[in-house]
Amino acid sequence: MNQRPGNQLFDAYFTARDMREVFCDQGRVQAMLDFEAALARAEARVGLIPQTAVASIERACLAEHYDFAALGEAIATAGNSAIPLVKALGKQIAKSDAEAERYVHLGATSQDVMDTGLVLQLRRALELIEVDLAQLGETLATQAWRYVATPLAGRTWLQHATPVTLGMKIAGWLGAVTRSRQRLQELKPRLLVLQFGGASGTLAALGEQAMPIAEALAEELQLTLPDQPWHTQRDRLVEFGAVLGLIAGSLGKLGRDISLLMQTEAGEVFEPSAPGKGGSSTMPHKRNPVGAAVLIGAATRVPGLLSTLFSAMPQEHERSLGLWHAEWETLPEICCLVSGSLQQALLVADGLEVDADRMTRNLDLTQGLVLAEAVSIVLAQRVGRDTAHHLLEQCCKRSVAEQRHLRAVLGDEPQVTAELSNAELDRLLDPAHYLGQAHTWVERAVAEHFALIA
Numbered sequence: 001m002n003q004r005p006g007n008q009l010f011d012a013y014f015t016a017r018d019m020r021e022v023f024c025d026q027g028r029v030q031a032m033l034d035f036e037a038a039l040a041r042a043e044a045r046v047g048l049i050p051q052t053a054v055a056s057i058e059r060a061c062l063a064e065h066y067d068f069a070a071l072g073e074a075i076a077t078a079g080n081s082a083i084p085l086v087k088a089l090g091k092q093i094a095k096s097d098a099e100a101e102r103y104v105h106l107g108a109t110s111q112d113v114m115d116t117g118l119v120l121q122l123r124r125a126l127e128l129i130e131v132d133l134a135q136l137g138e139t140l141a142t143q144a145w146r147y148v149a150t151p152l153a154g155r156t157w158l159q160h161a162t163p164v165t166l167g168m169k170i171a172g173w174l175g176a177v178t179r180s181r182q183r184l185q186e187l188k189p190r191l192l193v194l195q196f197g198g199a200s201g202t203l204a205a206l207g208e209q210a211m212p213i214a215e216a217l218a219e220e221l222q223l224t225l226p227d228q229p230w231h232t233q234r235d236r237l238v239e240f241g242a243v244l245g246l247i248a249g250s251l252g253k254l255g256r257d258i259s260l261l262m263q264t265e266a267g268e269v270f271e272p273s274a275p276g277k278g279g280s281s282t283m284p285h286k287r288n289p290v291g292a293a294v295l296i297g298a299a300t301r302v303p304g305l306l307s308t309l310f311s312a313m314p315q316e317h318e319r320s321l322g323l324w325h326a327e328w329e330t331l332p333e334i335c336c337l338v339s340g341s342l343q344q345a346l347l348v349a350d351g352l353e354v355d356a357d358r359m360t361r362n363l364d365l366t367q368g369l370v371l372a373e374a375v376s377i378v379l380a381q382r383v384g385r386d387t388a389h390h391l392l393e394q395c396c397k398r399s400v401a402e403q404r405h406l407r408a409v410l411g412d413e414p415q416v417t418a419e420l421s422n423a424e425l426d427r428l429l430d431p432a433h434y435l436g437q438a439h440t441w442v443e444r445a446v447a448e449h450f451a452l453i454a
Contacts, residue, residue, distance in 0.1 A: 019335055043216075060093045089105075119223065147167040172445075232320055248298045258291075268355055270355075305334050308327075
């Protein structure tokens with residue numbers, strides 16, 4: 001087997017399969033070989049190497065020809081993955097065409113191969129993430145409209161606040177997804193660029209043909225040719241990592257909300273159920289938020305990985321010692337964690353199970369206290385703010401002390417009933433009538449989502 005043994009027990013839980021394929025050994029090697037094949041085509045286009053050499057080089061640029069375990073052992077001595085791969089590539093070509101072997105890797109350096117190979121992988125990773133984000137946005141937009149008018153308790157500092165709607169909460173998740181999609185679109189021109197500078201960034205080995213070759217190589221790989229090589233200017237990669245960190249954090253927020261709403265004491269919103277999902281090894285009754293756990297887990301792990309990318313930015317001169325090396329597994333791992341988080345978010349969002357009756361009952365847990373503000377605001381317009389606030393404060397204290405509903409206490413208070421009728425009190429103590437701009441926020445979030453599609 002070419003694939004080296006790895007820690008695969010948790011892959012299906014934390015990483016999407018398609019993303020792992022992008023960054024598996026075969027994916028990494030193939031991306032570097034794609035660079036070498038494109039370099040040969042580009043150099044043949046400008047006449048630096050004979051056109052007859054290209055086919056032999058291209059035939060050898062298939063990852064299936066190489067022993068990844070042997071490459072891994074060689075990397076430990078060589079210090080990077082390109083050096084042993086280029087040697088192996090030369091040997092593979094020489095088996096059938098000794099002449100063509102002379103033209104492999106001409107004018108390039110190891111970092112050109114590795115960085116451009118990484119960019120090719122990141123392009124595919126970006127495509128996967130964008131597809132999942134778009135699908136998640138579509139699902140959240142649908143769910144936000146579905147529950148646009150479903151009231152539940154707003155919670156501040158983990159305590160009941162005034163009512164919100166489930167649609168408004170989902171619209172908050174949707175807005176974060178939309179902004180992340182916008183950020184990804186904006187960074188593409190900066191990220192999807194060629195790395196090609198030769199030994200120390202001057203391309204001196206290619207002489208006057210350097211720029212024509214660089215332009216042809218960028219065209220072959222469908223990448224942009226940047227203003228200059230970026231061997232030790234790593235802001236492009238770090239920017240992408242930072243946006244992925246924002247995505248992980250936003251999905252973590254979604255997971256945190258879901259997990260709290262799933263708590264036994266709340267029981268308002270649940271992840272979709274499935275046989276064997278969320279159980280316990282000892283407690284048959286358990287229904288654990290296993291999807292939310294991935295979202296929260298990724299949001300916890302990615303910032304630490306991202307700090308490595310930021311720490312590796314001040315790289316020395318024209319090629320870094322150690323800081324460049326620190327990136328090699330870091331950004332791919334961030335991509336994998338975000339992919340797994342997105343997969344779980346899609347499952348959770350699409351199959352949300354909502355208990356609207358429980359939401360209504362929970363809204364009344366404080367016996368009307370969450371709507372004290374609604375009464376105070378109206379009463380203040382009739383008796384003054386300070387008087388209204390003091391009066392409602394005293395009524396709330398009586399409600400708690402006497403364990404009576406606030407509506408009953410207010411109905412017994414002459415200063416209140418002198419200003420507010422029974423019908424007015426009933427309306428003010430109805431959560432459905434104190435939802436403010438919740439509908440508007442949903443409408444705006446959904447509109448922003450569809451504007452991005454257009």
